[in-house]
Amino acid sequence: MSAGIIDIDYxxxxxxxxxxxxxxxxxxxxxxxxxxxxxxxxHEVDSHFCGKCCENLPSPEARVKKNRCVNCxxxxxxxxxxxxxxxxKQPATPEEAKATKRTYYLSxxxxxxxxxxxxxxxxxxxTGSWPKxxxxxxxxxxxxxxQKEKIISYTDKTGITAASLxxxxxxxxxKPILKLKNAVKMVTPSIAQEDIDDFDEEVLTKSINxxxxxxxxxxxxxxxxxxVEMNMIFPVQKxxxxxxSLRCRSCEHNVSKPEYNPNSIKxxxxxxxxxxxxxxxxxxxxxxxxxVPAELLIKFTNPTQHQTTISFLPFDTPIEIKESxxxxxGSKGEDDTSDLDKSLPLMKVIPSGAKVMALVxxxxxxxxxxxxxxxxxxxxxxxNCDVEIPSxxxxxxxxDDAAEYDDFNEAHNIQDDKKLVIWRxxxxxxxxxxxxxxxxxxxxxxxxxxxxxxxxxxxxxxxxAENKKPQKxxxxxxxxxDLGKSVGSE
Amino acid sequence: MSDIKMSRNxxxxxxxxxxxxxxxxxxxxxxxxxxxxxxxxxxxxxxxPIIIGENCLIEEQASIIYRVPFDKVExxxxxxxxxxxxxxxxxxxxxxxxxxxxxxxxxxxxxFVGNKVTVTNGCTIGAGCHLTEExxxxxxxxxxxxxxxxxEGLSKPMPxxxxxxxxxxxxxxxxxxxxxxxxxx
Ligand SMILES: [Zn+2]
Ligand SMILES: [Zn+2]
Ligand SMILES: [Zn+2]
Ligand SMILES: [Zn+2]
Numbered sequence: 001m002s003a004g005i006i007d008i009d010y011x012x013x014x015x016x017x018x019x020x021x022x023x024x025x026x027x028x029x030x031x032x033x034x035x036x037x038x039x040x041x042x043h044e045v046d047s048h049f050c051g052k053c054c055e056n057l058p059s060p061e062a063r064v065k066k067n068r069c070v071n072c073x074x075x076x077x078x079x080x081x082x083x084x085x086x087x088x089k090q091p092a093t094p095e096e097a098k099a100t101k102r103t104y105y106l107s108x109x110x111x112x113x114x115x116x117x118x119x120x121x122x123x124x125x126x127t128g129s130w131p132k133x134x135x136x137x138x139x140x141x142x143x144x145x146x147q148k149e150k151i152i153s154y155t156d157k158t159g160i161t162a163a164s165l166x167x168x169x170x171x172x173x174x175k176p177i178l179k180l181k182n183a184v185k186m187v188t189p190s191i192a193q194e195d196i197d198d199f200d201e202e203v204l205t206k207s208i209n210x211x212x213x214x215x216x217x218x219x220x221x222x223x224x225x226x227x228v229e230m231n232m233i234f235p236v237q238k239x240x241x242x243x244x245s246l247r248c249r250s251c252e253h254n255v256s257k258p259e260y261n262p263n264s265i266k267x268x269x270x271x272x273x274x275x276x277x278x279x280x281x282x283x284x285x286x287x288x289x290x291x292v293p294a295e296l297l298i299k300f301t302n303p304t305q306h307q308t309t310i311s312f313l314p315f316d317t318p319i320e321i322k323e324s325x326x327x328x329x330g331s332k333g334e335d336d337t338s339d340l341d342k343s344l345p346l347m348k349v350i351p352s353g354a355k356v357m358a359l360v361x362x363x364x365x366x367x368x369x370x371x372x373x374x375x376x377x378x379x380x381x382x383x384n385c386d387v388e389i390p391s392x393x394x395x396x397x398x399x400d401d402a403a404e405y406d407d408f409n410e411a412h413n414i415q416d417d418k419k420l421v422i423w424r425x426x427x428x429x430x431x432x433x434x435x436x437x438x439x440x441x442x443x444x445x446x447x448x449x450x451x452x453x454x455x456x457x458x459x460x461x462x463x464x465a466e467n468k469k470p471q472k473x474x475x476x477x478x479x480x481x482d483l484g485k486s487v488g489s490e
Numbered sequence: 491m492s493d494i495k496m497s498r499n500x501x502x503x504x505x506x507x508x509x510x511x512x513x514x515x516x517x518x519x520x521x522x523x524x525x526x527x528x529x530x531x532x533x534x535x536x537x538x539p540i541i542i543g544e545n546c547l548i549e550e551q552a553s554i555i556y557r558v559p560f561d562k563v564e565x566x567x568x569x570x571x572x573x574x575x576x577x578x579x580x581x582x583x584x585x586x587x588x589x590x591x592x593x594x595x596x597x598x599x600x601x602f603v604g605n606k607v608t609v610t611n612g613c614t615i616g617a618g619c620h621l622t623e624e625x626x627x628x629x630x631x632x633x634x635x636x637x638x639x640x641x642e643g644l645s646k647p648m649p650x651x652x653x654x655x656x657x658x659x660x661x662x663x664x665x666x667x668x669x670x671x672x673x674x675x
Binding site: 077111112210215 | 634640641642643644647
């Protein structure tokens with residue numbers, strides 16, 4: 001999403017895990033009916049592909065090819081992609097023209113570097129025949145040794161590192177055991193010497209030609225060689241890109257899944273919170289003075305196809321675990337864990353890495369269903385402004401794309417609390433709230449207000465599968481609004 | 491630019507050159523054989539005459555401006571003409587105020603070359619690169635990237651013959667063309 005136009009961080013939504021995010025950064029799992037951010041979904045590699053030739057590679061093949069494309073190269077001089085050009089050398093004699101076929105070379109359209117710059121001979125075929133520089137990875141012995149010590153890696157499937165896994169299940173950190181035999185040798189301090197063998201005095205006297213020396217970027221592009229001079233750089237095989245799918249850790253359903261075809265930028269599943277949760281934007285706020293009530297206008301937009309009712313609750317309302325969530329989310333945890341956490345202000349527990357845990361749990365002789373639950377972290381925000389919570393609620397009609405073009409669609413028979421709803425059109429409404437910055441706030445401090453929004457959510461996911469009526473329930477979200485700095489006179 | 495100089499427009503177009511009538515030409519300008527000047531190109535000979543060599547391509551929105559060289563502000567009446575060599579390409583939207591331009595140079599789209607810069611032969615100034623400091627670009631130098639990195643090319647850039655041929659055929663179909671005028675007329 002274009003940051004700055006849509007993704008404005010004045011209004012933040014508290015994710016189920018306790019992190020504060022903008023609506024555009026959040027996902028909404030329809031099976032758990034919970035918000036999920038990038039920190040509480042598991043990231044999985046869906047497919048590997050080359051961004052230049054759009055070739056798809058299965059992941060074992062990508063691994064064998066070291067996650068690089070065989071046919072595409074990037075410029076060792078400026079990191080742009082190299083294009084294959086047909087050599088335009090005219091044959092000297094007609095006989096030569098018959099004998100020689102077309103030849104190709106690599107050329108960069110950005111910095112005009114070409115494979116001829118380092119003296120690579122032109123190739124007779126466009127792809128596949130480019131000489132590769134031998135590196136230690138191509139050492140057969142090294143490879144054989146590596147294959148012997150095959151390790152089953154969970155990290156491939158889950159994107160979680162071994163270290164974080166150990167931490168999660170409470171094992172001690174995986175530190176290499178120091179053997180006494182390999183005790184650190186004492187270092188002899190170096191002594192300054194007047195005469196040095198093989199010292200090339202030209203280093204000090206000869207002026208350097210910067211055009212012949214590589215830059216740090218160019219050296220680090222080839223970390224195995226780290227060329228010092230420009231004639232040592234070599235075309236680099238292009239790194240593959242990945243398509244990534246995101247999975248809810250609680251119910252293992254996807255919240256984001258791209259289409260397999262590398263040419264497509266569409267998604268098979270894309271459960272943005274943006275499509276399910278009412279969007280809130282600050283319209284205007286009166287000057288904020290410590291202890292003085294000010295009017296705050298905010299705009300609510302209903303993105304769904306269902307009518308919703310919105311009510312306001314105080315900020316510190318505990319968000320409870322819903323019955324429906326436990327029902328739908330298959331591998332939700334045992335209730336005993338959540339009982340323990342009842343004392344905490346936020347009573348909800350979120351599962352973390354359910355899928356991974358299931359794998360580990362089998363080692364620990366625990367049942368698969370007991371996914372480890374983690375209490376959400378406390379919200380990292382200090383509220384310095386009271387919000388007068390309105391007792392009345394208001395209705396937001398469903399989204400209607402055609403209404404945008406319809407000027408006469410003003411007739412709505414919604415009975416509104418005129419003190420709460422200032423203006424409304426189609427699925428949008430302007431709401432007036434009274435906010436009072438706390439008495440002791442000094443001038444120039446950023447005023448942060450918060451409240452809990454309760455909106456009626458219509459879940460259609462079960463109705464499709466089981467031919468039932470869509471489920472309707474109230475979904476509570478904590479919102480944090482950045483109202484700008486306080487003003488006033490000393 | 492003063493109005494007095496504006497009135498002294500003297501445009502000489504060599505036979506074979508294709509100069510669109512809408513192009514903005516001010517001052518004493520000589521356009522060499524087989525050059526192409528697009529309709530929205532600008533050439534301003536403010537300080538002294540501009541002489542453009544053969545086979546130059548001056549694209550849309552490109553401007554070539556010859557201001558008083560910074561080291562000759564004192565001696566305004568004795569400024570030598572700006573000689574631009576052959577086979578130079580001025581791409582879309584470039585602004586070139588260079589003090590001297592040799593042969594076979596490419597000024598890529600939206601680049602800027604200040605009047606303290608001397609461009610020799612076979613240089614490429616990359617898209618969007620701004621050169622303002624006093625310097626002389628050696629032969630076959632390539633400037634590229636957002637930080638104006640510099641590297642030395644193997645050879646001079648290839649002249650775009652096929653593109654020039656196409657433009658020679660197409661442009662007269664849609665634009666009024668200045669008639670070539672023999673020098674000294
Ligand atoms: Zn989260
Ligand atoms: Zn490729
Ligand atoms: Zn390059
Ligand atoms: Zn879920």
